[in-house]
Amino acid sequence: MKEKNCILIGAGDLTVSEIPVGEEDLCIAVDGGFEYCKMLGIEPDYIIGDFDSVGDEQAEVMKELSKTEGDKIIVLPVNKDDTDMLAAIKLGLSKGCQSFRIYGGMGGRLEHTMANIQCLLYLKERNAVGYLMDGTGMILVAKEETISFRENLEGYLSIFSMGSSCRLSLDNLKYTLKEKELFNSYPLGISNEFLEGKKATVQVHEGTALLILNLV
Numbered sequence: 612m613k614e615k616n617c618i619l620i621g622a623g624d625l626t627v628s629e630i631p632v633g634e635e636d637l638c639i640a641v642d643g644g645f646e647y648c649k650m651l652g653i654e655p656d657y658i659i660g661d662f663d664s665v666g667d668e669q670a671e672v673m674k675e676l677s678k679t680e681g682d683k684i685i686v687l688p689v690n691k692d693d694t695d696m697l698a699a700i701k702l703g704l705s706k707g708c709q710s711f712r713i714y715g716g717m718g719g720r721l722e723h724t725m726a727n728i729q730c731l732l733y734l735k736e737r738n739a740v741g742y743l744m745d746g747t748g749m750i751l752v753a754k755e756e757t758i759s760f761r762e763n764l765e766g767y768l769s770i771f772s773m774g775s776s777c778r779l780s781l782d783n784l785k786y787t788l789k790e791k792e793l794f795n796s797y798p799l800g801i802s803n804e805f806l807e808g809k810k811a812t813v814q815v816h817e818g819t820a821l822l823i824l825n826l827v
Contacts, residue, residue, distance in 0.1 A: 614708075616710045617636070617703035618639070618714070619713045620640050620648055620715050621644045621695075621696055622644050622646075622647075624717060626745050626747070627744070637656055637657075637703055637708055638653060639699045639702060640653075641699045642659070642660025644714075645660075658684045660686075661687045685698075696727055696730055711741040713727060713743050713744060731751060732819065750821065750822065751821075753815045755815055755816065755817060757815075758812065759811070759812045760805065760812070762809060763808075764824075765805055766805060766827040767802050768825075769800055769803065770793065770820050772820060773819040774819055775794065775795055776792050776818060777792070778790055778816045779815045779820060780813075781803065781812070783806055783812060784803045785803055790816055
């Protein structure tokens, strides 16, 4: 059975010129991400947020939209526990999505990027997978599993422990490891490199790792 995908478009830095959205995908504009949707000609299935990052012009567009399609706009309170992105993720999970791609989820204020990284772990702990997408790479979380990469990748792969430590093996990268323990107090996993023609793998034997790809 094919995984149901959720495309989340946030209000952070958008580093791509297009976002692929399939007919079967659920697309959610998160707060100011609605402006990116308008710019890219994407019609989201839902628009969710407290809308503190929406410009005046787009606020008027949404006001008019709510008159005809109010069921697709979900207004959240400004004072709340969940971030707008986490609320959107919960919506996607409730609709049966298992794979989440987050655009516009990085850049700007560092704490917003950190919160979105935590959202990746939130998804992983609920048997779903999330990717923070960027024009030159992506961020994902691996928990006691093996992640394989395409042979033709060029660039860097950095790995950090999400907990106090994790134990992993790295194959077909410039720097290999065999059941090595990484600690969150020592950045040993920074700036590894993909090798031409090699299918790199990261096997997390124990714990949870954060993988950051920067491609060239």
